[in-house]
């Protein structure tokens with residue numbers, strides 16, 4: 001009898017403890033925006049089950065909870081911002097408060113604990129690395145890029161000639177162009193289409209993107225990092241292969257590098273900066289070899305698939321809208337004729353520029369960008385946002401907000417035109433985000449997209465294969481970077 005009572009009491013205490021823990025685990029901190037009730041441990045992670053993109057799921061949820069709401073992922077609270085005013089407040093007015101990055105197990109592993117730029121916390125070291133990347137990128141987003149592209153276009157022509165009017169997936173040729181631009185900028189050389197290193201890079205970065213986009217259990221349940229996981233092992237293996245290729249290039253440079261010559265590429269620029277930093281009195285070792293590896297990895301990862309995806313959205317939109325393709329060709333013919341376009345032509349080609357902006361709105365390749373984190377207690381709108389809350393910026397919702405865009409579901413370059421010029425600063429249009437963590441590669445990406453797209457349209461007419469009437473500009477990747485569904489195009493030479 002005595003034993004039975006003690007067991008019952010013990011059980012009752014355990015149940016009370018469990019219920020108390022559950023209550024505190026799912027209780028939203030006071031003053032935070034509303035949102036769905038989370039489950040213990042998993043939080044609201046199950047909202048991502050199904051085929052919709054997270055950005056679309058968030059937009060649907062904003063119908064119920066309003067433009068700012070809270071969700072919980074494992075132990076972490078996150079606020080989701082779904083309109084321009086809230087994003088402006090968080091990223092511009094309070095640019096410092098929300099400039100942190102989440103602390104995520106796999107990302108820490110991939111970045112040697114945030115020694116890169118994109119996932120680093122906003123420290124003076126991060127600021128220094130951003131500045132270095134800026135200098136390099138500024139150098140390349142100029143006539144240097146035109147020279148680089150002139151070197152790459154013969155390789156592209158070979159691929160097009162090979163396909164000669166037959167249906168093919170343009171991803172191959174776009175990847176070749178974009179990866180070679182970044183490879184030339186970082187390593188000072190470019191690849192042939194069949195170079196196994198190029199193939200490996202593309203494959204690895206696709207796989208890594210997919211795994212990171214879906215997240216791993218250890219990102220949501222910290223204890224899971226101690227469990228065996230084939231998914232985690234796969235990322236670790238891929239990451240090691242990726243860094244091996246990257247570091248081979250760095251070692252090769254170290255053999256040939258002459259510190260007294262001006263830097264010829266990003267590796268040399270970083271090696272110069274490392275030498276200068278070491279020579280500075282009281283230097284804090286802000287540019288170690290690991291930092292160099294991580295900065296290169298960042299530029300390579302952040303600068304390739306984003307641009308490739310935008311160009312693939314571009315070709316798809318131009319095949320879905322042949323009139324737009326015709327108008328761009330006409331404008332290019334009238335303004336620059338047969339010569340390749342140069343960056344200084346941009347102001348003279350408003351229709352082409354407006355089309356590129358519409359492609360970036362319509363495709364929104366980074367629908368929820370890179371997650372931010374509150375580095376101190378703050379507020380957004382009328383709500384409290386405690387330190388360490390994650391902040392999701394729903395750029396896709398901004399780009400489809402009917403308050404700012406008439407019929408946002410329609411592809412219409414005209415919305416970016418003001419009589420004969422391009423509207424430069426439209427609200428609710430932030431493909432590169434804004435504020436302290438704004439994309440470092442914005443100038444380079446815009447320059448690349450302009451030069452590559454205008455070269456493609458000058459030289460080739462893109463059409464759907466005979467008999468195909470499907471819409472091509474549709475999202476094919478439910479998570480992470482927003483690629484179109486794979487499609488086949490027929491590219492006919494105009495000459």
Ligand code: HEM
Pocket residue numbers: 117118119130133137298299300302303304306307310365366369370371431432433434436437438439440441442444445
């Ligand atoms: C169409 C092409 C591109 C798009 C749409 C894009 C978009 C973005 C977005 C949305 C962010 C997150 C900003 C934030 O956290 O608020 C970002 C960050 C970043 N991007 Fe890009 N990007 C593109 C191309 C590039 C290129 C070409 C490079 C470099 C070669 C690059 C390098 C970076 C880096 C290093 C960051 C991290 C910045 C930081 O955390 O301080 N991106 N980009």
